[in-house]
Amino acid sequence: xxxxxxxxxxxxxxxxxxxxxxxxxxxxxxxxxxxxxxxxxxxxxxxxxxxxxxxxxxxxxxxxxxxxxxxxxxxxxxxxxxxxxxxxxxxxxxxxxxxxxxxxxxxxxxxxxxxxxxxxxxxxxxxxxxxxxxxxxxxxxxxxxxxxxxxxxxxxxxxxxxxxxxxxxxxxxxxxxxxxxxxxxxxxxxxxxxxxxxxxxxxxxxxxxxxxxxxxxxxxxxxxxxxxxxxxxxxxxxxxxxxxxxxxxxxxxxxxxxxxxxxxxxxxxxxxxxxxxxxxxxxxxxxxxxxxxxxxxxxxxxxx
Amino acid sequence: xxxxxxxxxxxxxxxxxxxxxxxxxxxxxxxxxxxxxxxxxxxxxxxxxxxxxxxxxxxxxxxxxxxxxxxxxxxxxxxxxxxxxxxxxxxxxxxxxxxxxxxxxxxxxxxxxxxxxxxxxxxxxxxxxxxxxxxxxxxxxxxxxxxxxxxxxxxxxxxxxxxxxxxxxxxxxxxxxxxxxxxxxxxxxxxxxxxxxxxxxxxxxxxxxxxxxxxxxxxxxxxxxxxxxxxxxxxxxxxxxxxxxxxxxxxxxxxxxxxxxxxxxxxxxxx
Numbered sequence: 001x002x003x004x005x006x007x008x009x010x011x012x013x014x015x016x017x018x019x020x021x022x023x024x025x026x027x028x029x030x031x032x033x034x035x036x037x038x039x040x041x042x043x044x045x046x047x048x049x050x051x052x053x054x055x056x057x058x059x060x061x062x063x064x065x066x067x068x069x070x071x072x073x074x075x076x077x078x079x080x081x082x083x084x085x086x087x088x089x090x091x092x093x094x095x096x097x098x099x100x101x102x103x104x105x106x107x108x109x110x111x112x113x114x115x116x117x118x119x120x121x122x123x124x125x126x127x128x129x130x131x132x133x134x135x136x137x138x139x140x141x142x143x144x145x146x147x148x149x150x151x152x153x154x155x156x157x158x159x160x161x162x163x164x165x166x167x168x169x170x171x172x173x174x175x176x177x178x179x180x181x182x183x184x185x186x187x188x189x190x191x192x193x194x195x196x197x198x199x200x201x202x203x204x205x206x207x208x209x210x211x212x213x214x215x216x217x218x219x220x221x222x223x224x225x226x227x228x229x230x231x232x233x234x235x236x237x238x239x240x241x242x243x244x245x246x247x248x249x250x251x252x253x254x255x256x257x258x259x260x261x262x263x264x265x266x267x268x269x270x271x272x273x274x275x276x277x278x279x280x281x282x283x284x285x286x287x288x289x290x291x292x293x294x295x296x297x298x299x300x301x302x303x304x
Numbered sequence: 305x306x307x308x309x310x311x312x313x314x315x316x317x318x319x320x321x322x323x324x325x326x327x328x329x330x331x332x333x334x335x336x337x338x339x340x341x342x343x344x345x346x347x348x349x350x351x352x353x354x355x356x357x358x359x360x361x362x363x364x365x366x367x368x369x370x371x372x373x374x375x376x377x378x379x380x381x382x383x384x385x386x387x388x389x390x391x392x393x394x395x396x397x398x399x400x401x402x403x404x405x406x407x408x409x410x411x412x413x414x415x416x417x418x419x420x421x422x423x424x425x426x427x428x429x430x431x432x433x434x435x436x437x438x439x440x441x442x443x444x445x446x447x448x449x450x451x452x453x454x455x456x457x458x459x460x461x462x463x464x465x466x467x468x469x470x471x472x473x474x475x476x477x478x479x480x481x482x483x484x485x486x487x488x489x490x491x492x493x494x495x496x497x498x499x500x501x502x503x504x505x506x507x508x509x510x511x512x513x514x515x516x517x518x519x520x521x522x523x524x525x526x527x528x529x530x531x532x533x534x535x536x537x538x539x540x541x542x543x544x545x546x547x548x549x550x551x552x553x554x555x556x557x558x559x560x561x562x563x564x565x566x567x568x569x570x571x572x573x574x575x
Contacts, residue, residue: 007469007479008398015393015406018386018450022409025447029424032431103323110320113312122320124559129327131501131555133508135525136544139532140330143337146536150333183327234415241417243511248532258419265423265515275427278420285417293411 030282037275038068072276082260082277086284089257092246093239096178097232103179104186104231109220111187112194119195123188130184138177138248145173145249174250178239186231193227194220226295233292237285257281335548338541355542365527365543372507372524375438379445380502386446387453387502388495392483394454395461413451421448422515429516436518444516445509449502456501460494461487500558504551 076082111122129137144150145167152164167173197220205215243258250256255263257277265274338356342349359365394407413421425444426436434440464487472482510525517523522530524547531540 005398006473007396007483008400010479010483011392011396011398012400014389015397015400018390018393018410018454019402019406021386021447021450022390022406025425025428025443026409026413029428032427033420033424036427103326106315106319107323110312110316110323113316114320115312125324126327128555129331131504131551132331133504133525133544133547133551135508135510135528135532136334136547137330139528139536139540139544140334142532143334143536143541144330180326180330183323187323237415238417241419243417243419244529258417261419261423271427274423278423281417282420289412289415292415293408296411297407 033275033278036272037072037279038070039272072272073280075273076276076280081255082257082280085255085257085260086280088254089240089242089281090284092174092178092242092256093236096175096182096239097236099175099179100182100186100235101228101232104183104190105228107183108187108190108194108227111191112197123191126184126187126191134181135244137181138245141173141177141180142168142248145176168249169251171250174246177245177249178242181245182235182239185234189230189234190224190227193224193230197223226298230292230295233288233295237288237292240285241281331548334541335545338538338545340538340541343538355538356546358539359542359546362539365524365539368522368524368527369543371438371521375442375445375513375523376503376506379442379449379506380499382442383446383450383502384453384495384499387450387498388457388491390450390454391457391461395458396483410451410454413448414455418509418511419515422512425512426515436516437521440516440518441513441521441523444512445502445506448509448512449505452501452505453495453498456498457491457494460491464490497558500554504554507547507551 107126111119111126114122147164147166147168149167151167152161155161155165201219201223202215205219206212210218240256241258242256243262246256247259247262258281261274261277261281264270264277339351339353340347340349341352341354390406390410394403394410397403422444425440425447429436429440468486468490469479469482472486473479477485508525509523510529513523513526514529517526524543528540528543531537
C-alpha cells in the first residue's frame with residue numbers, strides 16, 4: 001500500500017501536461033462557444049461582436065456583460081427550422097440506436113458463444129471496420145445505393161422490382177449508413193458483458209426446467225443490460241450530432257441539428273446562431289454524457 | 305464440461321456470418337470497382353490501374369494527401385505522448401484534486417459530436433488570432449486523438465500486476481525508475497497501438513478539419529468529401545482503396561503489437 005502512494009506523486013506530476021492541454025483545448029473553447037452564442041451578429045469579420053476585451057478594464061467588461069443577449073436562443077426556439085431539426089435528430093438517434101441494438105445483439109451473442117480461441121479473431125474482425133475510414137465506408141454505400149448501383153441491379157435481376165428504386169437521398173439510405181458506421185460501437189460493449197457471463201447460470205436455468213428462450217430472457221438478457229446501456233449511449237450520443245452521414249445519404253428535405261449548425265456556420269456565416277445551436281445540442285447531450293461517464297467509471301473500477 | 309445449453313447454435317453462426325458480411329461487403333465492392341477500366345462506375349470494363357495513375361497526376365489531391373499524412377503523423381505523435389502521460393496519471397495517481405474533471409474531459413471527446421468540437425476549437429483559434437492551416441488542424445486532431453490513446457494505455461496499465469512495480473521498489477528503485485524499467489516495457493505495445501489508432505483517426509476526419517483549417521490547406525478527407533458530394537467517381541474509389549491499404553498496413557502492425565502485449569497478460573484494450 002505504501003509503495004503505491006509513493007508511486008502516486010510522480011504519476012500525478014505526469015498528468016499535469018495533458019491536464020493543462022485539455023483545459024486549454026477542450027474546456028476553454030466551450031467558454032468561447034457560450035460567449036459567442038450570447039453575442040450579436042455583426043457585418044465585420046469575424047462575424048460576431050467581440051464581448052470581453054480584457055485590456056479595456058473592468059468598466060468595459062461590465063458594459064460588455066450588459067450587452068449579452070439571449071436573442072440567438074430566442075431565435076432557436078421560435079424558428080420552426082431549428083425545432084424540427086432538434087426533434088428530427090432525437091428521432092433519428094433513437095430509431096438508429098434501436099435498430100443497432102436489434103442487429104448488434106445477435107452478432108455479439110454469436111461472438112460470445114464462439115469457442116474461446118476464435119473469440120479474439122471475431123473481435124478483431126469487428127474492430128477493423130472501425131479503423132477503416134468512416135468517410136470511405138459511407139462512400140462505399142453510395143456506390144451500392146446509387147441509381148444504377150449494385151443493389152438495384154441485384155433487385156432487378158431477381159425480379160423483385162421492375163424499375164430501379166431510389167435509395168440515395170432517402171431516410172432509408174441514411175439509416176443504412178448510420179447502422180453500418182456505428183455497428184462496432186454497439187457490438188463491442190455488448191460482447192464485453194456477454195463474454196464475461198458465467199455459463200453455469202444458463203445451465204442452472206435449464207436444469208430448473210427453463211427452455212433456452214426462457215433462460216435467455218430470464219438470465220442472459222437482464223445480466224447483459226450494462227452492456228446494452230453502454231452500447232446504446234455510445235451510439236446515441238454521437239448520432240444526435242451526426243453531420244456527414246445525413247448530409248451525404250439523406251434527402252435535402254429535413255435536416256438534423258448537426259447539418260443546421262454546419263449550414264449556419266459555413267453557408268450563412270452566422271457564428272452566433274451556430275454557437276447557440278452547439279450550446280443547445282450540448283445541453284441535450286449532457287444527461288446521456290453523464291450517464292455514460294458513470295457507466296465507464298464503474299466498468300473501469302469493477303475490473304471489466 | 306460445457307453442456308449443450310451453452311453451445312453455439314446455428315442461429316448464432318448465421319447472425320455472426322451475416323453481420324460480418326454486412327461489415328465487409330461494401331468495402332470489398334469499393335476496392336474491386338477501383339480497378340474498373342470503365343469510366344462509368346457501375347459498368348465493369350475489365351481490370352485497369354488507370355484511376356490510380358490519374359490520382360498521381362492530380363496535383364491538388366496529392367497536396368491534400370501530403371497535408372493529411374503530415375497532420376496525422378505529427379498529431380498522433382504528440383497525442384501519444386500526452387495520452388500516455390494522462391493514462392499514467394489516471395491509472396497510478398490514486399485520488400487527486402480535479403481527477404473527475406480530468407477523466408471527464410478525456411472521456412467526453414470520445415463521444416462528443418464532431419461539429420461541437422470543431423466549432424469550439426475554431427472559436428478558440430480565432431480568439432487567439434492563430435493563422436488557420438496545418439498547425440490548427442494538427443492541434444485539433446491531437447486534442448481529439450489523445451483521448452483515445454489514454455483509453456487504450458489506461459486499460460493496459462490497469463491490467464498489469466502492480467506487485468512487479470512494488471518488487472522493483474523493494475529492490476531499491478525509486479518510483480520513476482521502477483516505472484521506466486518495469487512498467488514502461490510492458491505498456492509499449494499499447495502505446496504503439498494508441499499511436500496507430502490516433503494516426504488513422506486523424507487521417508479519417510472531415511468535420512473537425514473543415515472547421516479548423518484555413519483556405520488553401522485542405523486535407524485529403526475534405527477533398528474526398530467535396531468530390532463525393534458531387535457523386536461517385538472512379539478516381540475516388542482508387543484513392544479510398546489506397547487509404548484502406550495504408551490503414552490495413554497500420555492495423556497489421558498494431559495487431560502484431562497487441563499480440564506482443566497480450567502474451568504478457570490480458571489483451572491490451574477494447575479498441
